[in-house]
Amino acid sequence: MTNVQTVPRDFGFGEDEAMLRDVAKKMLDDRLPLEKLRSLVADSPQPIYEAGERTQWDPDLWSEIVALGWTGLAIGEAQGGSDISLAGIAGMLEEVGKHALPSPLIPTLSASLVLRAAGGKNSNQIMARIAAGATASLALTDERGSWEPNDVPLTGTEDGNVIVLNGTARFVQDAFKADILIASARLGDEIILCAVDIDASGLSLDADHIHDLSRDQASAHFSGVRVEADSLVSREGALVLHAAWPGLLVLVSADLCGASEWLLQTTVEYAKERVQFDRPIGFFQAVKHPLVDAMVEIDRARSLLYNACAEIDAGTQDSERAARMAKSAASDAAAFISDRSVQLHGGIGFTWEYGIHIYFKRNLHNQTLLGDGVYQRKKLADIMIGPIGASQNEMG
């Protein structure tokens, strides 16, 4: 994914990509219909919101997903992956979003992208484990919830050729479903990336109590975790993360686009059936026009998403701009359709029984993950207009 090639006009979304997407759709339609999803994650609010338990997920379904090779999609064939384009992965993840699938898929794909950007023997070995079915997640975020790759959560110290990690990584996605954490730490004036097995001694997880019912999130406490040389992924963490970042943004954006399209279609169907004032409410422009505006926003986000995939797949200079545009548009489109779908469903949309809220909360979580629209636009302004102050000289 790193060698520059021409960017295909069709985003590189060809037959293979379409087939992967269609397989994903069929499989998730069969195995995770809305009824199943609700009984799985939203049977009753009590365990999660009162007893503070973690939400359920379906390990059997996950085994099938692993068997289908989805965890190896972003991994080279040499490591046992299928090395499909990011455009193909995005297509599959839109279906994942449409089904609000609880799983470590996106964190594992995210870890793969970081490992792939790092390259080298150690990364390849870890990628081989992932391709073989191991799950992973990223531990890159500090307590402030900063999305700057340079704000690393951990500190490392060298002890011979072992590196000792201390500190706490926050907001680790689906940590309780992960076998491996890819963590960033400051070592002297370097930023390093390490792979740590979840059962490593000195590593403990602390579950966050979150709104989203379709994932878990945790703080990962590192106290004297010893990292052997063969688990050191990179000593150039800043470069690696910068290279991988556009891909991470795209994975979340794809999920947002899928979940948002599901909310749109579900609300449209409701608007066709629900009768008020002797007409289906979809007759009324107060319902129809917001749904059209939501569609327009979702479509621009999807188009920006596949453009970003194509730029990243081609390894162009434009990848970061394209990916941040996609995340900004996807986050804002999701916020709008989430809002309208609850509002336009009226009373029933406000009830727990009706599944809307599962998607609403998944979107709300993904909107903020890796930075919301305002944050992406701030970074885009630096790229497109130049850093603040850079224009001074131009004032005639």
Add this chain to the structure above:
Amino acid sequence: MTNVQTVPRDFGFGEDEAMLRDVAKKMLDDRLPLEKLRSLVADSPQPIYEAGERTQWDPDLWSEIVALGWTGLAIGEAQGGSDISLAGIAGMLEEVGKHALPSPLIPTLSASLVLRAAGGKNSNQIMARIAAGATASLALTDERGSWEPNDVPLTGTEDGNVIVLNGTARFVQDAFKADILIASARLGDEIILCAVDIDASGLSLDADHIHDLSRDQASAHFSGVRVEADSLVSREGALVLHAAWPGLLVLVSADLCGASEWLLQTTVEYAKERVQFDRPIGFFQAVKHPLVDAMVEIDRARSLLYNACAEIDAGTQDSERAARMAKSAASDAAAFISDRSVQLHGGIGFTWEYGIHIYFKRNLHNQTLLGDGVYQRKKLADIMIGPIGASQNEMG
């Protein structure tokens, strides 16, 4: 208007204020109906937009306005004014806005507020002239169009007890209708305010070609204009302007509220009559709901307007906050109803013949005058949240 008193719950809008407003309404309904306004300022675009002439106004009507004493409303009785509350002036100016009256009224009232804030013998003499019918305008803005009172356009130098002014004041409102300019200049490290007769030697006006058809705007070039001691309004210009500024914001906000209410009602009437798809278009929520949203915005702006008047009339510390809120809300409400009134009128709203554009352009001009919503909110953030950087210490 400067001595602190309690702020009346009814904004100080009592019978006198209501009567003034009603008189203004009746008089302008009679003397400046839409037909008259259109033939006056928008008979043909050619003279203004091609030949570059200034738009017409009605000096006879102006004489009546002077006779009614409107130019002396903000002036104390000792100077021959009627010293009415700003709330009363705002009520009258809403009617002025509803009729898009082309006149030097607002610039003259603005000058009065500045003179009143300055106080002193010289100011009182000039206010007496204004109360007797002289018109005035403010020359406080530099080429950058900065709305910071400290960014003065002119420089002064002392020559005995004469002050010599040089420089160019930009964006002087209705300069060609003014007898007196109140100009700000930097003299050493002071900011001074001077009154200059429009025919003073060394002062020349240069008309701006503007979109707004209901006013003129000019650059005032000062080359060696000599200001006698009795025309020096203040040597503490910064303080005076700061004290007067909330009042200036309120005057423009009142005009915006009035013009916006006219646009709302005019568009509502059109929506009741215009039939499409066998129904008056006001039946359709795509027309009805934006008009409701416009009404809601206009009402909040009006309420903030009268609150600002009451705070200023009572001379409270809260005056600037209240006035900037009013200008921000009035500017944004005006932008929205101007937009919707052209759009919802459809083809006819886009034509020159149909008067909407006169109000659209007057609003567009007033929205930016003294700073648009974004600018007011920037100043408000400094007041309400504190200057950028001030919160650092609070971070636990």
Add this chain to the structure above:
Amino acid sequence: MAGRDLTQEQTEYRDYVRAWLLENAPPPPPERLPITPIEVMTVGQRDYLQTWQRKCYDAGLVGADYPTAYGGQGHKGFQSIANREMNRAGVPFLINIVGLSMAAPTILQHGTEAQKQKFIPGCLSGEEIWCQGFSEPTAGSDLANQSTSAVREGDDWIVNGHKVWTSLGHFAKWMILVTRTSKDHKYEGLTYFLCPIEGHSGVSVRPLVKITGETGFNEVFFDNVRIPDAYRLDDVGKGWTVAMTTLLSERGAAEGAGSGGGEGAGAIPKLIELARNTLRFGMLAADEPVTRDAIVQRAIVGEGIRQNARRARVQSLCSHPMRLPLQQKLSGSEYQQDNARLGVEIAGAHSTLYKLDPRAPHAGHWPLAYLNSYGNTIAAGTNEIQRNILGERVLGLPKSK
């Protein structure tokens, strides 16, 4: 900003209320209180809030303008003062919101002397909690589309049907109930009752769970429920007219019998506090200009709403008597929703945390307030309906239905 040009009497009352609220600030609640009365879930919350309302009532802070014959104080222009002071003092809200803002004003206008004496005192004191029986599964926004039936049988009426969206139903002794007494006319076929709920035979209340996982509103099923004709409010077939009185009271056309308290008032200071303690984009959110602009936008709307309420009492500044009052529900509910949404955005990654999480900013207030805000933009006539009402009644545009 309070206490402007009050009469001597009103000024004394204001000073009395202030002093009383200072001396009688209630103890901390046994458990976290919800943001509004319609989210009251537990008996503990109810008892605490009912005790507080009773205390305010005994002190003359509730029902101040109601006739003494019905348990009020018989004053004029006192209640709005008490409401403002309770808001300023940030004391808990009054739990009997349906009784105070809907039942009492409606009974006062449409009730018989006997009904006024029987029902209003309990509304004011909060001893008798009320709920609202307007919404049905097929009649959410379309109030006139009621199918819950009431059939006359001697001196009684037999009610069968199903109401939803019934806030406080699980604690209510009474319900204001709209029923269909004739299928022949959509509007004239409605009749309005004051219906016993708690322990009344044939009535079953089932709590509904909200998207937050909290309860607080209910479904109520009527299975041959018997209501004496003495509990019918106004004439048979007048239900629509009476219901309009109820909704207009609720939408703030009247100051109501008492309101105030709760968190609503302090949204902006709370947002600023959040911004001062949250890092956003490598700086304090309070220093980040886009965030600052957004907070000030909210503050301007909030101040505008407050000043609307003030201007609504200045007749010469109101072109149409209902123009401002009918905006209250629309503006207020969207104001709260937009505030909460902004809080979620500012909190960033921390907005993912539920109130159980010790690291959740403001004890998890923002995402919870955001989710709950839809209760207010949907209930009592969705905001889409509010816009129709304003367009039709105030602007005079043709009906959209």
Add this chain to the structure above:
Amino acid sequence: MAGRDLTQEQTEYRDYVRAWLLENAPPPPPERLPITPIEVMTVGQRDYLQTWQRKCYDAGLVGADYPTAYGGQGHKGFQSIANREMNRAGVPFLINIVGLSMAAPTILQHGTEAQKQKFIPGCLSGEEIWCQGFSEPTAGSDLANQSTSAVREGDDWIVNGHKVWTSLGHFAKWMILVTRTSKDHKYEGLTYFLCPIEGHSGVSVRPLVKITGETGFNEVFFDNVRIPDAYRLDDVGKGWTVAMTTLLSERGAAEGAGSGGGEGAGAIPKLIELARNTLRFGMLAADEPVTRDAIVQRAIVGEGIRQNARRARVQSLCSHPMRLPLQQKLSGSEYQQDNARLGVEIAGAHSTLYKLDPRAPHAGHWPLAYLNSYGNTIAAGTNEIQRNILGERVLGLPKSK
């Protein structure tokens, strides 16, 4: 970003077009050109633009995918390349927009062989300028509500009526004209003609003045205008169907016979340039974060629209064939409007200045572009109608009419 996975042939064509545009960049216009073709006012502008279109046509940049029999080049997938390159090169727009985007595609689909041969070549070369006769004083958005009548008389039709909103009418040789041939059916009572305008007896064109003071669109009056039946397009009573073809072509369902050029493409760089040269709040607007955020918001929308056009050609990424094409007019017109509005805001006090004023930023572009932007949000079916069409045709919601 152009020229991805093209065929050998297409790549060569793209390179040819690029080279040609470099070598043949037109001389500066004799007078300021308007922003879009529908604002062309003067003969000087017309002559300049007509010459330019002819030059592009001769070079094979217009009508590239049209059959050679009708004056085209007979290629496949060339036109979109030419359009993109003309956009990138920032050359003037093609003046005959109605002919290229509406008349030609409609005639190609519904015309007789003779009609195709007679009318299409002049559309492509720009020698024969077309205008649109759809809107009437009482039928703005409601196209089917036509009252302009056409009555059969021997081999001719006699037309009487009044059309408005006729861009380019004052320069047009032909009009695509929808008339009523039967009062019995609203839709089936319409018939579509190709009507001579310039110098045709009974036709009078009166220019309308826009809110900018510019002319550019017209009223056209028909007083017993005679049209030979040979100029009728498709069957009597098929006018509605044919008109839908026209509107879908215009709304970009087809790439059209040629388009591009003009200022649209460069809006964001222009905004950034403005921001870099304007002081706002005591700093450069380009350094002011709220302004930066606003500009980037615009840029994201613009890139989204461009990528929509790209995705529209990838069938497996389109759930509904008309979902993206039907958004084009809505999104494009509001995008331009919002850009212009932002430019006006950034220009601040200087936005008050008209193009005549030497101190007006970008020669007065921003306020003028803002005022003119309403032409595009209103014409050819207001954007309110566009939202109905999208809601009904794409989302399948019930018709609002």
